[in-house]
Amino acid sequence: MDQSTNSTDAGERRTRERALKAAEGLGHLSGFGNEHSSEAVPGALPVGRNSPQRAPLGLYAEQLSGSAFTEPRARNRRSWLYRIRPSAAHPRFVRADNGALAAAPFTGTEPDPNRLRWNPLPEPPAGTDFLAGLWTLGGNGDVTQRTGMAVHLYAANAAMTDRVFSDADGELLIVPERGGLLLRTEFGLLRAEPGHVALVPRGVRFRVELLEASARGYVCENYGSPFVLPDLGPIGANGLANARDFLAPTAAYEDEEGPVEVVSKYCGNLWKAVYDHSPLDVVAWHGNHVPYVYDLRRFNVLGSISYDHPDPSIFTVLTSPSDTPGLAGVDFVVFAPRWLVGEDTFRPPYFHRNVMSEYMGLIQGAYDAKAGGEGGFVPGGGSLHNMMSAHGPDRETFERASAAELAPQKIDDGLAFMFETRWPVSLTEQALGAGHLQSGYDAVWQGLERHFDRPQRG
Numbered sequence: 033m034d035q036s037t038n039s040t041d042a043g044e045r046r047t048r049e050r051a052l053k054a055a056e057g058l059g060h061l062s063g064f065g066n067e068h069s070s071e072a073v074p075g076a077l078p079v080g081r082n083s084p085q086r087a088p089l090g091l092y093a094e095q096l097s098g099s100a101f102t103e104p105r106a107r108n109r110r111s112w113l114y115r116i117r118p119s120a121a122h123p124r125f126v127r128a129d130n131g132a133l134a135a136a137p138f139t140g141t142e143p144d145p146n147r148l149r150w151n152p153l154p155e156p157p158a159g160t161d162f163l164a165g166l167w168t169l170g171g172n173g174d175v176t177q178r179t180g181m182a183v184h185l186y187a188a189n190a191a192m193t194d195r196v197f198s199d200a201d202g203e204l205l206i207v208p209e210r211g212g213l214l215l216r217t218e219f220g221l222l223r224a225e226p227g228h229v230a231l232v233p234r235g236v237r238f239r240v241e242l243l244e245a246s247a248r249g250y251v252c253e254n255y256g257s258p259f260v261l262p263d264l265g266p267i268g269a270n271g272l273a274n275a276r277d278f279l280a281p282t283a284a285y286e287d288e289e290g291p292v293e294v295v296s297k298y299c300g301n302l303w304k305a306v307y308d309h310s311p312l313d314v315v316a317w318h319g320n321h322v323p324y325v326y327d328l329r330r331f332n333v334l335g336s337i338s339y340d341h342p343d344p345s346i347f348t349v350l351t352s353p354s355d356t357p358g359l360a361g362v363d364f365v366v367f368a369p370r371w372l373v374g375e376d377t378f379r380p381p382y383f384h385r386n387v388m389s390e391y392m393g394l395i396q397g398a399y400d401a402k403a404g405g406e407g408g409f410v411p412g413g414g415s416l417h418n419m420m421s422a423h424g425p426d427r428e429t430f431e432r433a434s435a436a437e438l439a440p441q442k443i444d445d446g447l448a449f450m451f452e453t454r455w456p457v458s459l460t461e462q463a464l465g466a467g468h469l470q471s472g473y474d475a476v477w478q479g480l481e482r483h484f485d486r487p488q489r490g
């Protein structure tokens with residue numbers, strides 16, 4: 033190891049120690065979609081109006097709109113930020129290298145009806161931060177139409193230092209699988225460990241620091257309408273993800289001069305500008321267009337207590353509704369520890385073909401429809417079962433579950449999730465040509481023997 037690597041390592045360690053300290057005992061504001069407010073300095077929030085002639089403490093007032101001004105109140109999203117410099121005070125943006133990040137429309141490969149499965153992303157080169165470590169698998173829709181979604185993975189081993197990211201194309205649902213993250217956002221700090229999800233709304237600036245030496249996970253970039261909690265219908269007033277478990281940050285700001293690279297994803301490309309100050313300089317804010325974290329272990333898993341395997345929509349954490357009721361641009365679904373008690377029931381996920389397209393990832397342990405282990409469905413890996421592709425339990429799972437004694441059974445060794453989307457997921461060339469794409473995934477359904485007992489006539 034040469035000297036420069038040594039000093040980079042030391043720098044990384046120091047940044048990590050600072051991040052760990054900052055991540056301790058963070059304050060939070062609880063609730064989903066709430067009108068929150070927070071001030072890092074008492075008196076920084078104006079009282080009774082958003083934009084007084086002179087905002088308190090010499091701050092600039094600025095509105096960040098996540099919905100059209102005129103959208104119905106229930107869907108309207110905006111926050112007011114009180115900051116040291118207005119966001120408008122910046123130099124010209126110039127194009128930056130997109131790296132392994134791609135955007136919709138995804139036209140690089142032919143839509144592929146095959147069932148596909150990937151191993152985890154390979155370890156990135158030293159010094160790769162969250163933004164540089166983003167790798168796009170595919171997606172659908174069109175960023176300029178604000179429809180559809182993208183599936184990204186990330187692998188990082190360095191903190192974002194002196195640079196900040198924001199995404200004009202959509203909100204980012206970050207699903208850590210390995211390594212905790214500290215998100216320093218315009219709204220304050222959030223800690224997201226494996227098993228949590230973090231959401232950064234469209235346009236919000238943030239920096240990702242690592243709480244461990246490396247980090248890995250998944251990102252759903254939602255170009256469409258922002259994620260909301262699903263309606264509960266006959267379930268009642270409680271259950272699934274409870275609103276109060278969603279945690280927004282309390283205000284925290286950086287009052288720092290010096291060059292900061294601000295990278296913005298805009299209509300599919302990265303653009304950058306070097307600011308002479310940190311844009312994470314929001315001293316107080318109020319509103320409902322805010323980042324948040326949610327601990328998936330808080331999910332109130334509901335299911336069948338009689339017979340049959342319910343459709344996985346029962347596990348929906350967040351949904352991005354479309355103009356057609358019940359038809360989501362994308363649903364985020366979690367398969368969390370739960371009891372299976374169905375009588376005379378094939379308990380794992382059934383064989384099926386689905387008009388919706390299913391990308392699945394694994395945060396921890398194993399998934400009850402698929403064998404784990406090397407070459408199987410492993411943490412950090414992913415599978416894609418696109419529109420109408422036939423899938424379900426692998427042979428091993430089918431044989432085991434068809435013969436199992438149906439005593440109550442706890443599934444407690446896994447945390448899997450699904451991004452389920454209304455449009456097929458088209459792949460990037462790097463996803464279809466990846467060395468970590470498993471060959472021969474089809475084989476898991478081979479050897480499903482015929483058991484049909486044709487009745488003899490006469």
Ligand SMILES: O=C(O)Cc1cc(O)ccc1O
Pocket residue numbers: 341342343344380381382384386390401417423424450
């Ligand atoms: O494993 C899958 O394919 C996801 C899934 C899970 C389930 O419980 C029912 C249907 C479904 O698509």
Ligand SMILES: [Fe+2]
Pocket residue numbers: 384386390417423424
């Ligand atoms: Fe499925």
